Amino acid sequence: MKYYTRALAGGLFAAGLALPAAAQDLCGGVGTNGQWIGGAEASSDISTAGNYMEQMALVLMNNQYTALFSVSAPTDVRVEAEGRGGGDPVIDLRDAAGTIVLSDDDSGGEGSSFAETSLQPGTYCLSMQSYDGSPMTGFVRVGRLEHEQLTAGGGTAPTPPTDTPTDTPTDTPTEPVDTPVTPATGGCSAVSNYLGSGPVDGSLGMGGVSMTAPVDQVNAWGFTLSSPQPVTITATNESADPVITLYDAAGNYLAENDDYDSLNSQIDMTTALQPGDYCIEVSALSDTSQPITVSVMSYDPMAAINSLISTGEASPPMDGSYPITDLGTLQTRLRHDAQIGSDASWFQIDVDQGGLVLIEAVGNGxxxxxxxxxxxxxxxxxxxxxxxxxxxxxxxxxxxxxxxxLGVRQYDESQTSLIRLVIERYVPAQ
Incomplete structure (x- = not known):
């Protein structure tokens, strides 16, 4: 990938090649090859920046670009990404430990990504990739809420274009226009539908609380916390393609997600929410008559990590705590058959000489x-x-x-079948 920096209004930094971050295990490894969005670590503190910071990146096929920035004081931050020429970016914001703080696809309008959140002091990694894996040139911007927006996100976004994944329609129906439904209740104070037994039920318990209803009937759910708790919020039903947005009792935006796990949505609030009332706005991008199960449960760091591993968003530890099939040292060519389901199966390959590795996962129809x-x-x-x-x-x-x-999983969550892995090694000519 090639990375470029665009000069900004206010003279934050001059146009030119952004300097790579120091070789360190930032954001669980995601930020190791990232670029400091201010050109250097010292000039990438958004809490003290005089203006927004922005970079332009060419993202090659099925890769991602990562911008690094820091927060020196609790700060309300806006993160955005916009593609050129019809590019459709998807963003993930991770903290220094690698935990995903938020994800977004089309909240900026016209296929752009947009999110606002409150961040505590630390280092953060904002990753951008193309929705369908195709090459894309895009802009990534980080700023405080008073800074100029890159996109039209925040309630006045124009109609986004249709997302077209690389799979044919038998995999995933084309995403329709993102048209989130605004709760008619006017904020959390008037929500009449509660997760659990009612507005005074502040205990999530081991299994959390959940309710199921189509958006046509319920487009906002309330819940109450009686003690500080980090929480995980999910909305599931791929046929509906749900989007969830979290607000506090005053109607302040806290987080949003679309397509965390396939077409299902998930918000991980890793910093404890304070006691009080909250509401979850729910919309359906595909079918508003389909029932959506909305759940709130205590955030479990290990469960979050295992979820990333099972979807292939992160690799498992190599300490024996996670099942990994050792395929040995790759000499020239090896073949391995395995029953593969919706959770990724993992395989270890050792390479004793640099070169090109060609890997095929064949489903034979x-x-x-x-x-x-x-x-x-x-x-x-x-x-x-x-x-x-x-x-x-x-x-x-x-x-x-x-x-x-090597991680391999089925695209269709309901499918399990025999997958043939063919792995070949090619070494440079002498």
Missing amino acids: AGDPVAFLYDDIGRQIAFNDDNGQTYDSLIAARVLPGTYL
Whole structure:
């Protein structure tokens, strides 16, 4: 990937190549090859910046670009991404530990990404990738709420374009226009539908609380916390394609998510919410008559990590605590058959000489595999879903000697089938 920096109003930094971050395990490894959005670590503190900070990046196929910034004091921050020429960016914001703070696809309007949140002091990584994995040039902007917006997000966004994933319509229906439903209740104070037994029920318990209803009947759910708690909020039913937005009792925006897990949504509030009333606005991008199950439960860090591993968003630890099939040292070519379901199965490959690795995940018409390749540090090297006109996956990656982890899962959560892995190594000519 090539990264470019665009000069900003206010003279925050001059146009030119952004300097790479120091080699460190930032944001769980995601930020190791990131770019400080202010050009250097010292000039990337958004809490003290005189204006927004922005970078332009060329994201090649199935890769992502990561901008780094810091917060020196509790700050309300806006993060945005906008593609050029019809590009459709998706963003993830991670804290220094690698936990996803928020994700967004189309809240900025016209396919752009937009989110506002309150951040505590620390270092953060804002990743941008293309919705359908195609090459894209886009802009990433980080600023405080008083700074100029990059997109039209925040309630006045124009009609977004249709998302077109690389899968054919048998995989995932084309996303319709994002038209979130605004609760008619006017904020949390008037919400009449509560998760749990009612507005005074502040105990989430081990399993949390949940309710199910279509958006046509209920487009906002309330819940109350009686003690400070970090929480996880989910909305599930892929046929509806739900979007959830969290507000406090005063109607202040806290977080939003669309498509955290396939077409289902999830918000992880890793910083404890204070006691009080909250409400969850729910909209459906596909079918408002489909029932959506909305749940609130105590945030479980280990469950969050395992969820990322099962979807291929992160690689598992190599300490024996997670099942990994060791395929041995890759000499020239190896083949391995495995039953693959919706949770990623993981395979270890050792490479003793640098070169090109070609990986195929073949469903033979009975499956739709998705493949992810990571190095032993946890950095994603490559990703692929559909190769050409088939549902099979193909990864071609240049590698150095070392250990690599290959994750494979089914695109369709309801499917389990035999997937054939074919892995070949090509070394440079002497």
